[in-house]
Amino acid sequence: MASIQQIVQRTVNPFDSTSFRPGNFWHDDSSQATSINGIHEEIVAGVSQMLSQVQGDRRSRTVVLSGDSGSGKSFLLGRLKRTLNPQAFFAYIGPWPESDYIWRHTLRYTIDSLTCVPDGERESQLLLWLKSLSAFRDEGFLKKVIGERHLFIHNFKSTYPTGIYNANEFFSILYHLTNPDLYPLACDWLKGDDLDAESLKLLNVSSSIETEHQAQNVLGNFGRIATATQPIVLCFDNLDNVDRSDRGYIDLQALFNVNSIIHNQKLKNFLVIISIITDTWRENSPHVQPADLARVDEELHLRPVDMTAAIALWERRILPLHQEADPPIPSRLYPLSEQELHRKFPGNQALPRSVLMVGRQAFQTAKLQLQDQAPVTQEVDELAAFQLVWEKELAKSRKTVQEIRQFSAPELMKMLREALTALNVTGVEPKLLKSPTYSRYSLSFYWSLTLGRIGVIWIEEPNLNSFCRVMKSCQEALRKNTCQYLYLIRAENLGVPKNKGYRYYKALFVDSIHKHIIPQIESLQILAAYHELVNAAEAGDLLLGDRAISTDELKDLVVRSEVLQSCRLLQNLGVFERNMGSLLDSTMSQSSKTENDPLRERLKEYLFALVKTQQLVGRMVLLESTRSQFPEMTPEGIDGAIGVLCDEGAIVILNPESNAEEQLITVNP
Secondary structure (H helix, E strand, O other), X not given: OEOHHHHHHHOOOXXXXXXXXXXXXXXXXXXXXXXXXXXXXXXXXXXXXXXXHHHHHOOOEEEEEEEOOOOOHHHHHXXXXXXXXXXXXXXXXXXXXXXXXXXXXXXXXXXXXHOOOOOOOOOOHHHHHHHOOHHHHOHHHHHHHOOOHHHHHHHHHHHOOOOOOOHHHHHHHHHHHOOOOOHHHHHHHHHOOOOOHHHHHHHOOOOOOOOHHHHHHHHHHHHHHHHHOOOEEEEEOOHHHOOEOOOOOEOHXXXXXXXXXXXXXXXXXXXXXXXXXXXXXXXXXXXXXXXHHOOOOEEEXXXXXXXXXXXXXXXXXXXXXXXXXXXXXXXOOOOOOHHHHHHHOOOOEEOHHHHHHHHHHHHHHHHHHHOOOOOOOOOOOHHHHHHHHHHXXXXXXXXXXXXXXXXXXXXXXXXHHHHHHHOOOEEEEEOOOOOOOOHHHEEEEEEEOOOEEEEEEEOOOXXXXXXXXXXXXXXXXXXXXXXXXXXXXXXXXXXXXOOHHHHHHHHHHOOOOOEEEOXXXXXXXXXXXXXXXXXXXHOOOOEEOOEEOOHHHHHHXXXXXXXXXXXXXXXXXXXXOOOHHHOOOOOHHHHHHHHHOOHHHHHHXXXXXXXXXXXXXXHHHHHHHHHHHOOOOOHHHHHHHHHHHHHOOOEEEOOOOOOOOOOEEEEOO
């Protein structure tokens, strides 16, 4: 073991701002780092009491959870999930891309969350919910129904004789959840995927969930059936990047329409938690109908924390360093001090994020002073800091985004629009197709007056009838000169020559100026990573160094850092081409260039950015931190890249005569 002073000099700052922003609590466990008993304890108690009331009478209730940016709302949602998950099923609902899609969006995210496995359990929330139902509890009955779908449906219909929408098909789906081979397909149906005829036949249903009304009723089925089991908690978060109304306001009315229907139509056993920034709530709630606001049962506001809680936040971050070090440790907060907190917050209250940001500055200063370097300057290399934020978000996206059909069509279109807008593509507009049903599969943009408007269609639903109708709408758009060129993005099956949709496709995209792009999962992971950063920037939660950056600043950093350049989908759309005459030619030259760029170059950029933002870091810590972001690289490969940066004069080892565990690295001045 080493002394605490040596460990402080080597380590990555434990208050690094990339850990300040949690996301979906089923995919991100960083909230545990800021989960301190005593912080917002009254909020936890209030939500717990509300949940107990739902458990008691099964009547759905709604809580608005407001707080300033940096007060810890998303962290608190993660804490509520961890604390109360044994008593309820939790669903995380991210921002909806279109207000006329909000029920389908809510259902999709609810099912996505229900397919997650809670801590300490072996099965998903969905299977735990199903097996807790009274109609499923009898072990003798369970043995009988294996392979007996009709008996299963009969038993459920006897238990729930009224109030279940489309009971035969819904109970058929529940039955197929018990079959490991059909479980994923049954989940796809529940999420609202537009399944093909063969899949529908396997599930013994006639059609997919196609409308808002159907999605509302299927979600309602969960509420009606759940009166026999635990409540379902719907957590709406990150509301600053949702669809906007015609007047430019965040369309909270759409959410409160959903909430009122849950109450008015007596969809039982739901607890709705709406997490929102105080200023966003203050500015936009006046545009919600008073009758809908009246459906809020309680408003809970996150207040600043006191110094006892602030000290506990610092202790939580510092403790792992103390546990690695040889005693003695000068103080429980070393290398920080309580005096710094009292100096920065003379009112003895602060937002949790502010406490952590002060901790970051103080730790960095102490780290450099131990090495007899000048204290850290206030200016942060934001491009280097962004590189680290991007790599962390991309690594998270690679873990959570495994299928293209993981996202709905409106979400795919929104992510693509955000990327195109960031890259300063001209005239990006949603909904090129005029079909009310299929317009959400499309967008368009301009490159030049010569080329005209370019249309993009992205449809991944496996239903070939839907694919046929979209292809017909594409023909209509070209006939009416709505656009001059078309790109079709689709990885799913195109059908066979006898299918009408395939014939439309062949006429449009085979041996044609119009192009078919087969997207790769890596491209979607990049788009999803950028989308999460946009969500954070809109909410004021995207930090670089010691400040939150705006959406416009994010776009500027994306252009300067060129992090979207490796997205093959964007390459194939020609958005990086500057010679517009070659837009419709093959983009292989750009693709090949990206393919031939070694991973080592990206690795070197990350290593250099980490050294620049930390200013001082141990060689082994640098290697281990980088390995967590680049698991495909060997330790030898990363160490070799460190050596190359040293040879190039970008970084310098302060004590090269020491062994690798003791070596300290800084930027070459």
